[in-house]
Amino acid sequence: MGEEFDRFAGQWWRPDGPFAMLHWLAAARGALVPLAERPGALLVDLGCGGGLLAPHVAGLGYRHVGVDLVDSALWEARAHGVVPIKGDVLHVPLGDGCADVVVAGEILEHVADLDTAVSEACRLLRPGGRLVLDTLADTYLARLLAVTLAERVPGVPRGLHDPALFVNRERLVRLCAAAGVPLSLRGIRPSVPQLIRWLPRRTGRVELVPSASTAVLFQGRGIKEAG
Numbered sequence: 001m002g003e004e005f006d007r008f009a010g011q012w013w014r015p016d017g018p019f020a021m022l023h024w025l026a027a028a029r030g031a032l033v034p035l036a037e038r039p040g041a042l043l044v045d046l047g048c049g050g051g052l053l054a055p056h057v058a059g060l061g062y063r064h065v066g067v068d069l070v071d072s073a074l075w076e077a078r079a080h081g082v083v084p085i086k087g088d089v090l091h092v093p094l095g096d097g098c099a100d101v102v103v104a105g106e107i108l109e110h111v112a113d114l115d116t117a118v119s120e121a122c123r124l125l126r127p128g129g130r131l132v133l134d135t136l137a138d139t140y141l142a143r144l145l146a147v148t149l150a151e152r153v154p155g156v157p158r159g160l161h162d163p164a165l166f167v168n169r170e171r172l173v174r175l176c177a178a179a180g181v182p183l184s185l186r187g188i189r190p191s192v193p194q195l196i197r198w199l200p201r202r203t204g205r206v207e208l209v210p211s212a213s214t215a216v217l218f219q220g221r222g223i224k225e226a227g
Helices: 003-005 020-030 071-079 114-124 140-152 171-176 190-198
Strands: 042-047 063-068 083-086 099-105 125-136 182-190 208-211 217-221
Touching: 020 099, 020 125, 020 208, 063 071, 071 083, 071 190, 099 114, 099 217, 114 125, 114 171, 171 182, 171 217, 182 190
Parallel strands: 042 063, 042 099, 063 083, 099 125
Antiparallel strands: 125 217, 182 208, 182 217
């Protein structure tokens, strides 16, 4: 993603650009983050990119730390109030139990080692801490919509996703449970009326709403158990 981020520098924060969907996802992700319960609460944003989550969690009382491997993304994130840390989500340079919230947004479908990524995300959580994630399901329908069709839309970059890395939902739930974080899943999708209004001019926000199916795009939420 480093080359892609640099290639489209300046467009990541445009809600009407080729990455509009990332803005909608960030808003939906931020809606799952609760108010901080204690002073000095820490939110760790794995694969933070340019910090698109920042405006949606500002004011909730967290120190927002973003972890990413791409220097230019971290510079962008810093400009939007995120404390940047260069690191791999498979080897996060932060201590056990440091985080009140760990967010893994649109990152799990880009890692080759799902087991380690999940283990690291859960390791960072203190007991009672919250895991928030969203990703793409390992299904034919997700591959059709997110790759075959989406990457034919004018302006959308090609090759952003490797369908072989899309996430098996049952496996994800098992991995989180083994790490002490029972995970609940729900599907999300763009609001159809808002999407229809957005398409001709590519302006305005499209809200992501709950879906009856987790077969394409889904969110996960869980709380770290004590002990």
